[in-house]
Amino acid sequence: MEYQNIITIEPGKRSGKPCIRGMRITVYDILEYLAGGMTEAEILEDFSELTSEDIKACLAFAADREKKLFVGSL
Secondary structure: OOOOOOEEOOOOOHHHOOEEOOOOOEHHHHHHHHHOOOOHHHHHHHOOOOOHHHHHHHHHHHHHHHHHHHHHHO
């Protein structure tokens, strides 16, 4: 999944946290909702501006970051 065009980082927005398409919704927000038990459908219902691709991009971003942390620690 190519998340680079979906996940944006702007220093003045949400303290530079990775956000979705320049909005104020962070990757962390979405991951917290999923970890808390919300389904993709529930998230999309609560945030009509999001798409299924946005949620997949958050997961891909998190997986890529995790992989980089693991490789960096070797």
